[in-house]
């Protein structure tokens with residue numbers, strides 16, 4: 001079975017033809033990252049993924065993380081893969097070399113991560129969270145914390161986690177009850193129970209550093225009274241040596257549907273009154289600090305969805321080309337007609353094309369956000385910085401919320417392409433479908449993402465980010481109108497964009513001055529509609545570049561690839577766009593039924 005994981009031609013297209021990322025090398029900071037260097041990094045990541053990470057995928061699923069007497073073990077291939085990540089310095093690709101990173105543009109790191117993640121998402125979560133914990137320390141830590149922890153995390157010598165959730169504080173993090181009491185020596189005594197902690201305990205590293213949300217005694221209720229603490233599994237002495245084990249007990253790990261190789265731990269902190277931590281950042285500002293990590297983690301989860309969807313599409317495509325079943329509809333009466341590969345059946349082509357459109361659009365979206373991050377990092381002009389940051393902020397709930405929902409659909413469609421074999425463990429899409437499902441739930445459920453889009457992002461900075469986004473989309477419409485083959489597609493796309501602008505105004509007004517509950521009931525459809533428009537935008541942008549390349553005489557494989565881009569945009573405009581338009585009409589109709597229905601009328605009584 002071919003293991004392609006991701007379409008390299010498509011990755012190169014997004015990097016070099018759509019985003020032109022080598023232009024980042026004009027800035028001194030990224031001067032080393034010319035086309036040759038970028039291509040080499042992506043190739044190296046692919047090799048590493050195939051050789052070292054891919055074995056973790058099946059082992060993680062079949063052997064899984066195991067729990068015995070407070071200890072968690074992971075399969076041997078995880079240890080090997082972790083060492084390979086460390087040896088190759090893949091943990092902090094886009095961080096400053098001064099603090100142990102590789103200094104590469106984020107968009108390049110994104111491309112490399114695509115291969116790594118597609119090869120073993122449950123394994124790679126460990127390094128993603130480790131990097132996130134390091135980033136928190138780099139941004140909010142004092143000199144001592146940076147000295148003790150930063151390089152050890154960025155190098156993967158130690159691992160990191162993220163401790164927010166408690167039994168009664170899931171989506172509502174502000175309800176947490178974990179407490180922190182000053183010890184008088186600069187440390188705090190932490191007491192509480194955290195659940196569902198990814199990689200909360202394992203045997204890959206000698207130490208695990210937990211950023212923990214807790215409330216300092218006497219602090220206000222709600223999110224405004226939450227602080228962030230660094231709580232190591234093993235205490236780290238001032239000289240960097242390891243001290244006593246901290247009072248943290250893993251009381252169990254969850255049996256779950258997918259990502260079996262990543263232990264989801266219940267952690268008891270301070271049950272003996274001896275769990276120590278240090279304050280990270282300012283007291284009572286823990287939530288805003290944690291948002292930094294959560295935003296990165298939300299992008300990571302959006303990428304998890306996209307990479308698994310991409311792998312599922314590659315597997316399904318390969319299967320459809322080789323599985324022989326049934327005869328051509330046009331030769332139904334001919335008993336001697338040969339059986340054909342299922343890729344020739346119209347319904348299978350419909351499924352493949354639907355998957356192709358979403359995978360490509362989600363890849364473009366993911367890389368675009370990473371590229372915006374690079375533009376933020378390089379921008380000297382504060383207005384330009386704000387514009388790119390606003391675009392990132394607005395697109396995060398879309399890539400996480402819409403992206404993971406569509407990624408699940410893609411994995412499910414991949415299973416359908418396989419027929420019965422898709423449901424069987426011997427074939428890879430069964431695991432991909434199980435593994436991808438969590439992406440819609442953790443890191444803020446997609447319901448919470450939708451509320452974030454409506455409640456925070458839509459009105460952020462007087463609505464500037466969404467206006468900037470529409471400006472970008474209109475620029476693509478204008479460019480596409482100037483190319484013969486994409487002009488009709490732009491004509492079809494424009495009414496959808498204009499309708500979304502109207503719906504966005506309607507949602508903003510309803511949420512602020514009308515009926516908050518009904519705005520909330522339409523928040524998820526609104527997020528999905530934004531995602532559909534972004535999908536159409538990306539498809540059109542790609543098609544316009546492809547049409548220009550064809551106009552310049554692209555040949556053979558390249559010509560087929562570019563034709564495929566135009567077909568994706570055509571399929572979106574003719575088949576998916578009307579459905580998206582229908583969703584926008586439904587939002588505008590302002591149905592109040594979801595709120596009107598009596599609880600007893602849901603049935604079941």
Ligand SMILES: Cc1cc2nc3c(=O)[nH]c(=O)nc-3n(C[C@H](O)[C@H](O)[C@H](O)COP(=O)(O)OP(=O)(O)OC[C@H]3O[C@@H](n4cnc5c(N)ncnc54)[C@H](O)[C@@H]3O)c2cc1C
Pocket residue numbers: 161162163164165169170171172195196197198199256264438441442443444445446447448451
């Ligand atoms: C495998 C796995 C790994 C995880 N890893 C971590 C981790 O590393 N660190 C960590 O801290 N947490 C982690 N989590 C926890 C995860 O982030 C939470 O499960 C998630 O945030 C939802 O919280 P909950 O499970 O309590 O569901 P609830 O908050 O009870 O939500 C249940 C349902 O109600 C909806 N809902 C709740 N409140 C609202 C609201 N105000 N408005 C609209 N809808 C609402 C939700 O969208 C959802 O559909 C993990 C969970 C799992 C399953």
